[in-house]
Amino acid sequence: MTTCIPAGSGRLHCRVRDIKGQGCRRTSWIASVAFSGCIQKDFSWSHGVSKFLQIQRCNFSPSPINENSKTLRTVTSSSLRDDSTKFFDFAVIGSGVAGLRYALEVAKHGSVAVITKAEPHESNTNYAQGGVSAVLSLSDSVESHVQDTIVAGAYLCDEETVRVVCTEGPERIRELIAMGASFDHGEDGNLHLAREGGHSHHRIVHAADMTGREIERALLEAVLKDPKIFMFEHHLAIDLLTCQDGSDTVCLGVDTLNTETQEVIRFISKVTLLASGGAGQIYPTTTNPPVATGDGIAMAHRAQAVISNMEFVQFHPTALADEGLPVQPTKARENAFLITEAVRGDGGILYNLDMERFMPLYDERAELARRDVVARCIDDQLKKRNEKYVLLDISHKPREKILSPFPNIAAEGLKYGLDITPQPIPVVPAAHYMCGGVRAGLQGETNVQGLFVAGEVACTGLHGANRLASNSLLEALVFARRAVHPSIEHMKFSSLDFSTSDWWARPAVPVSLESNAIEKILAMTREVRKEVQSIMWKYVGIVRSTTRLETAKQKICVLEDKWEDYLFQMGWEPTMVGLEACEMRNFFCCAKLVVSSALARHESRGLHYTIDFPDLEESKRLPTQPARTHPSPPREEDPSPSSLSLCPVLQPQETRKGTPASSYFPGWDESKPGVNTPNSGGPEGVGAFSGQLRPFHDERKDLRTRITI
Numbered sequence: 028m029t030t031c032i033p034a035g036s037g038r039l040h041c042r043v044r045d046i047k048g049q050g051c052r053r054t055s056w057i058a059s060v061a062f063s064g065c066i067q068k069d070f071s072w073s074h075g076v077s078k079f080l081q082i083q084r085c086n087f088s089p090s091p092i093n094e095n096s097k098t099l100r101t102v103t104s105s106s107l108r109d110d111s112t113k114f115f116d117f118a119v120i121g122s123g124v125a126g127l128r129y130a131l132e133v134a135k136h137g138s139v140a141v142i143t144k145a146e147p148h149e150s151n152t153n154y155a156q157g158g159v160s161a162v163l164s165l166s167d168s169v170e171s172h173v174q175d176t177i178v179a180g181a182y183l184c185d186e187e188t189v190r191v192v193c194t195e196g197p198e199r200i201r202e203l204i205a206m207g208a209s210f211d212h213g214e215d216g217n218l219h220l221a222r223e224g225g226h227s228h229h230r231i232v233h234a235a236d237m238t239g240r241e242i243e244r245a246l247l248e249a250v251l252k253d254p255k256i257f258m259f260e261h262h263l264a265i266d267l268l269t270c271q272d273g274s275d276t277v278c279l280g281v282d283t284l285n286t287e288t289q290e291v292i293r294f295i296s297k298v299t300l301l302a303s304g305g306a307g308q309i310y311p312t313t314t315n316p317p318v319a320t321g322d323g324i325a326m327a328h329r330a331q332a333v334i335s336n337m338e339f340v341q342f343h344p345t346a347l348a349d350e351g352l353p354v355q356p357t358k359a360r361e362n363a364f365l366i367t368e369a370v371r372g373d374g375g376i377l378y379n380l381d382m383e384r385f386m387p388l389y390d391e392r393a394e395l396a397r398r399d400v401v402a403r404c405i406d407d408q409l410k411k412r413n414e415k416y417v418l419l420d421i422s423h424k425p426r427e428k429i430l431s432p433f434p435n436i437a438a439e440g441l442k443y444g445l446d447i448t449p450q451p452i453p454v455v456p457a458a459h460y461m462c463g464g465v466r467a468g469l470q471g472e473t474n475v476q477g478l479f480v481a482g483e484v485a486c487t488g489l490h491g492a493n494r495l496a497s498n499s500l501l502e503a504l505v506f507a508r509r510a511v512h513p514s515i516e517h518m519k520f521s522s523l524d525f526s527t528s529d530w531w532a533r534p535a536v537p538v539s540l541e542s543n544a545i546e547k548i549l550a551m552t553r554e555v556r557k558e559v560q561s562i563m564w565k566y567v568g569i570v571r572s573t574t575r576l577e578t579a580k581q582k583i584c585v586l587e588d589k590w591e592d593y594l595f596q597m598g599w600e601p602t603m604v605g606l607e608a609c610e611m612r613n614f615f616c617c618a619k620l621v622v623s624s625a626l627a628r629h630e631s632r633g634l635h636y637t638i639d640f641p642d643l644e645e646s647k648r649l650p651t652q653p654a655r656t657h658p659s660p661p662r663e664e665d666p667s668p669s670s671l672s673l674c675p676v677l678q679p680q681e682t683r684k685g686t687p688a689s690s691y692f693p694g695w696d697e698s699k700p701g702v703n704t705p706n707s708g709g710p711e712g713v714g715a716f717s718g719q720l721r722p723f724h725d726e727r728k729d730l731r732t733r734i735t736i
């Protein structure tokens with residue numbers, strides 16, 4: 028099969044060829060006669076751009092992470108100042124545990140760009156407190172970990188995935204330790220294993236209450252020492268670069284914006300790993316740092332990747348409530364400070380502001396009930412009593428038994444005049460973890476060729492409807508590792524040339540806009556961002572209803588139209604990009620995915636609780652899957668320039684090719700956003716939506732077939 032795709036002056040032929048001895052076929056990109064030979068000969072993929080950098084980096088001394096990364100930044104941005112396109116074997120988007128762990132492995136086989144939107148350590152990983160779960164004691168078993176995960180996931184987990192993760196977990200922990208991560212040990216000299224809610228054994232490996240920071244430190248140090256890995260910090264991934272091969276979408280890299288120099292940098296890569304973490308920031312109160320704006324999920328959605336289970340947003344019951352602190356922080360925090368559930372596990376008791384213990388009224392397990400149950404109970408107390416926070420008290424424990432396991436929490440309290448040893452801690456629930464994401468097969472593969480996912484951005488089937496505590500770092504470690512082999516295979520059989528970089532129109536920074544217009548756009552965007560967060564909290568929070576979800580749908584769509592109209596009135600053009608605008612676009616996308624998925628689930632399961640369908644229903648035990656953006660790929664025999672698709676950057680309303688509201692919500696009238704009512708919907712009227720329930724296994728089999736044929 029050959030598909031000819033016009034690309035500037037050259038043509039590329041996409042062929043499916045047999046791979047000898049493997050009994051399988053693989054799609055490969057082969058330069059046509061006009062280009063072949065010279066390009067293959069002259070351009071060494073692995074070292075084309077990176078050779079100079081390698082020479083520069085030889086001088087690095089093993090100094091602390093921050094200094095090292097600063098030196099690296101100087102090198103990358105100065106030496107490549109005129110180079111707006113970079114070629115790598117592997118592009119890794121995200122520098123949390125998933126991205127870094129993967130980068131370290133694939134670097135043994137080619138050049139790697141790690142692209143990250145802020146400082147390299149800024150990630151959810153860096154904030155993880157409790158630890159990583161793994162079966163590491165003789166009294167524990169993989170079977171027990173599997174069962175705990177499936178029960179927590181409300182039986183929506185993919186059992187094969189759960190088994191794989193629980194089986195491979197211990198080896199992944201040993202590898203981390205070999206790389207220099209240091210975890211707490213007990214008096215017997217063995218790893219100290221903590222126990223958390225939902226786990227029937229002690230199996231949480233931890234570094235005090237700063238486990239994520241230790242993992243990030245160890246991995247980042249290893250990455251910065253690796254001459255094959257190049258860190259591009261302050262590079263915001265804007266969109267994946269995709270093209271169409273018959274009915275398959277192929278990923279060939281990513282466009283980024285260097286937010287320090289305001290340059291658009293294009294990365295062309297044989298393989299791309301999306302490891303961009305979660306989307307907690309779509310809620311106003313979240314434990315996630317500002318980088319967690321759901322960019323990866325939105326980019327993947329625009330690139331036609333399958334997205335799944337977005338209704339399952341985990342709210343952590345106990346984040347520090349600033350309103351209740353003796354000394355108020357001078358500046359509002361960007362992300363809420365987490366009070367790990369190990370505090371409840373260690374005997375912490377929840378009280379309302381009248382010092383009435385309320386958990387036993389709701390659940391016989393009291394404070395040790397599951398995370399989602401505790402979050403709902405706190406939510407109920409706050410609403411009924413019209414209060415802003417509840418209190419978590421651990422003061423009945425001896426002082427040293429509080430300070431030893433929770434030094435970080437104690438220190439944070441002291442900053443604001445709170446001594447947690449004699450005083451209760453003010454807490455509120457906060458958005459914490461996104462169980463849904465880009466649907467992945469057992470090797471991190473997606474339905475987009477050349478695009479792999481790992482970590483929180485992925486929906487592997489491990490968490491089902493609710494994540495078991497400490498299973499996410501584990502999932503990231505396991506899938507980052509599993510994605511390595513198929514990535515290398517894909518890389519070996521891909522050959523791209525320089526002309527690839529001209530296939531897509533380039534996004535541009537808004538240099539033509541006056542600073543006054545830019546300031547107004549920024550102010551408007553910040554305001555709209557807050558409004559979306561507030562809608563999500565009010566209508567798509569811990570306890571949901573169909574009416575509230577429909578209201579959210581209505582408000583979000585109207586707000587998005589208003590925001591886009593404003594930008595275009597101010598002179599914004601369709602190809603323009605900026606940090607806030609790109610994040611805002613992704614915010615809208617993720618918010619709509621959560622709402623449409625929540626509307627699709629007519630039952631209460633795991634993290635999704637709706638008063639209109641309060642019970643579990645066996646017939647609904649299926650993952651949700653919102654409609655994809657471009658349902659009909661171009662016909663093979665009629666290749667047209669549109670078959671090379673840069674995922675559309677924001678465009679004016681008349682010509683906008685972005686994802687219309689109707690693609691999330693059928694029946695939505697694009698031309699009359701004001702007249703759409705909460706009940707505007709498809710043939711089913713109220714509650715109609717584009718989200719669908721699909722069996723997990725069938726879909727994944729399809730993904731695996733694609734990757735291995």
Ligand SMILES: Cc1cc2nc3c(=O)[nH]c(=O)nc-3n(C[C@H](O)[C@H](O)[C@H](O)COP(=O)(O)OP(=O)(O)OC[C@H]3O[C@@H](n4cnc5c(N)ncnc54)[C@H](O)[C@@H]3O)c2cc1C
Nearest residue numbers: 121122123125144150151152157158264304482483497500
């Ligand atoms: C406060 C807190 C405590 C937690 N505690 C635990 C725990 O005890 N145990 C556990 O298992 N899990 C815990 N979690 C969850 C866990 O930390 C995360 O799920 C996990 O670290 C995700 O890793 P990741 O590599 O997928 O993503 P992240 O660590 O979030 O990394 C994502 C990376 O992608 C980058 N990025 C995002 N968008 C872009 C873009 N557009 N362009 C370029 N780069 C981009 C970010 O800057 C970041 O570097 C906790 C989370 C939080 C917030």
